[in-house]
Amino acid sequence: MIPELGYFSLTLAMVLSVLLCIFPLWGAHTGNLRLMRAAPSLAIGQFVFVLLSFAALVYASLTDDFTVSYVAYHSSSTLPWYYKITSTWGGHEGAILLWLVMQAGWTAVVAMRSQSLPWVLRARVLGVLGFLGVGFMLYTLLMSSPFERLLPYFPVEGRDLNPLLQDPGMIIHPPLLYMGYVGLSVSFSFAIAALLTGKLDNTWAKWSRPWTMTAWGFLTLGITIGSWWAYSELGWGGWWFWDPVENASLMPWLVATALLHSLSTTEKRGVFKSWTVLLAIAAFSLSLLGTFIVRSGIIVSVHAFASDPNRGMFILAFLAIVVGGGLSLYALRVSQVKSEGRYKFASREVALWLNNIFLVVATLIVLLGTLLPMIHKELGLGSISIGEPFFNKMFAILLVPFAILMGMGPLLRWKQNKWSMLQNKFALSAVVSLVATAAWLYSSYDVIAPITFIATALAVWIVVTTVVDLAAKVTIHKTLGEGFKRLGLSYWAMVLGHVGLAFVIAGVTLTSAYSVERDVSMKPGDTVALNEYQYRFDGVKPIRGANYSGHAGVVTVLKNDKQVTVLHAEKRRYDIGMQFMTEAAVDAGFTRDLYLALGEQLSQGAWSLRIYHKPYVRWMWLGGILISLAGFLVLGDKRYRQKSTKQEASA
C-alpha cells in the first residue's frame, strides 16, 4: 500500500510541476499576475509530494518490504538501519528519486526566498525549474520507478547493499553531490529567465550569485567526500582515478567555479554579461551530461548501476532540449547585451577573464578525455582507455599559470593598475614563497623533484599573496578590528576559497611525490620498516559484523621502539552477496596518514599486506572543506539579504 501511495504521490507532484511549468511562464508572457502568483505555492506543493514519495521508499526499506523490487535488490534485513536508509539512494531508481527530492527542494527554497524579485523574473525562474522538474519526474515515472513490485513471487531476503556503499562517506556523498548538481539548475533557470526577460543587467548577476555559490559549495563538498570515500573504501589508497564518473562531477565544478568568478565581475562591473549566461547554461548542461554518462551504461565504473539504453536515450533527449533550447534562446537574445565597463590590460577584469579561460580549457580537457573513449567505441574503432598520466600532465601544465594568476588577482584593482605600485608586493611575495618552500621541503626531504618544488611553491605563493592582500586591506583602517569588520563576507569567501585550493595543491603534490607504498608478505611477528615507522604484524583474528564476517590483520605501529597505534586492517566477506571487501585501517594525521590494507592469505600462515605512508594527504580534503565553506559564507552576506519592496509585475 505505502509504495503505491509513494508512486501516486509522485504522480501528483508531476501534475503540480506541469502546472508550475505552464502557469508562471504563460503568466509572465501575457502579464497575468494571478497566474504568476500561483508559482510559489505550486513549487512548495510539488516539494511536499516528492518528499512524501521519498518517505514511502524509505519506509519500505526500513520495514524490509522485499515485495518492492528496488528494496529487494538494494537492501537486506540484516543491514543496519542507517544503511537501510542510505540504500534508498544506493541504486539507480532511488538515486534518481533523491535527485528529484533535491530538485523539488531547491525549487521550493527559491520560491520562498525570492520575494525581493520582480514577479516576472520570479515566475520565469520558477517556471523553468518546473520544466526541469517535469523532465525528471517523467523519467522516474515512466522508466525508473523505484516502487515496482515483485508480486506474487517475492524473495524472503534482500540482495543486500553493495558493500562498497556501506560506508559513512557514502551516506552523505550522494546527497551533497546532488545538491550541487541540482543547485546548478537554479543558476541555469536564472540565466534562462533573464534571457526571456531580456534584461541581462547586473541585478540579474546579483540575484543569481548566492544560489550559484551555495550550489557550488555543495558540489565541492560532495566531490571532496567522494574522494575521501574512494580513499578509505576502495583499499588501494587512491583518492582520484580520473574515472568517467569522477570527471562527470569535476566538469560542472570547473565551469561553476568559472561561473561564480564571472558572476562577480558581471555584478560589480557590468562586463562579461553574455559569457556569464553561457557559463550558467554550460554548468547545468554538464551536470546533465554527467547524469547521462553515469546512467546510460555507456561507461563501466564503480558507480555504474544496472543500465538500460532507453534510459540513456531519454536523458540524452532531455539534455538536447535543455542545451539546445538554452543555446537557441541565448543566440536570439545575446545581440541585445552590451558591456558597460571599460578596462585596461592590467586589471582585475582581465585576471578574471584569464581565470575563466583556464577553467574552461581544463573542462575541455576533461571532456575530451572522458568522451573520446566512448566516441571511439561507438564508431566501432575498438575500445581504448585514456590513462591517468594524460590528465595529470595536462592539469600540471595548466596549474602553473593559473596559480600564479590566482595569487596576483586579488591584489589587482578593477579597471586599471599601475605596475610600479604592484611590482614590490609581487616581488616580495615571490621571494617569501620561494624561501618558505625551500625551507619547508629541504628540512623534510632529501630528494626534491623540480615539479614538486614548483607546485609546492605555487601553493605557498597563493597563501602568501592572499595574506599580503589581507594585511593591506585590514591596515588601511584605523584599528585592526574595524579593518576585519569592513572586509565583508564575500572577501572572506575569496580568502577561504583560495587558501583552500592552496591546501589542495600542496596536499596533492606532496602526497603524490612522497607517498611510500609497500606490498609485503608477513608472518606473525615479522616487522617491516617504512620511513620512520616500524610495522609489526601480530597475526589475524576473526571478526563478525552485523552482515559480514572475516579477518582483521592486527599490526602494531612503532616509532623509535615506542608504540604509536595498533591498526586493524579488515578483510570482510558479506553474507548475502559473498563479496569480499578490504576495509583499510588508517591512522590519520595532519602531516601524514599511515594506511594499511590486508591482502590475501598466502602459504604457511603468511598474509600479504599493503602498507602506505602518505604525507599531507588530508590537506586535500581539508582544502576541499575550506573551499566549500567559501560557498556557504556568501549566504550570510547582507548584500544578498536586502529585501526590496519591488513586487510589481512589469511585463
Added chain:
Amino acid sequence: MNPRRKKRLLAVVAIIFGVGATIGLVLYALQENINLFYTPSELVEGKGPNKEKPHIGQKLRIGGMVVPGSVVRDESSLKVSFKLIDKGPMVTINYQGILPDLFREGQGIVAQGVLVKANEIDAFEVLAKHDEEYMPAEVAEAVKGIKHEKPTYNLDNGN
C-alpha cells in the same frame, strides 16, 4: 597601422598561438596515453580486419577470464602469474602486488600493462569486477557463453 589595430592584431596572434599550443600539447599527451583494449585471442591472432598485433613494449589493456588452476604464486614475494582466456589462445599475465578483492579463478578481469612477449604481459594494474552483477562490458562481450565458477576462498583456516 594605428596603435589600436596593432594591439588587436597582437591579441589575435596571442590567442591563435595559445589555442594552437594547447591543441598540440593535448594531442601529444593523448597520443602517449591512449591504451588499446585487447582480448587474449585478439592479442595473439591480431585485432580488427587487418589483424593488427601489438608490438613488444606496447602499453595495453587486456580483458578475459582467469583460467582455473593457472594462478601461480611465488612463495617468498607477492609475485603472481595467471593465464587469461576468452575463446581461443591463452595469454600469461605477470603481476606483483595484492590482487583485488574480487579476483578469482574463472572470473572476468581487466589488466593493464606492458607486452613483454607475444603472449605475455607484465601488468601494473589488475581490475576485477566490483560485485556479482557487474562485469567489465568488454569482458562480458569477449567471454559470452563461458560459465563462471563459484568462489572457493576458505575463511576458516586463518591465523
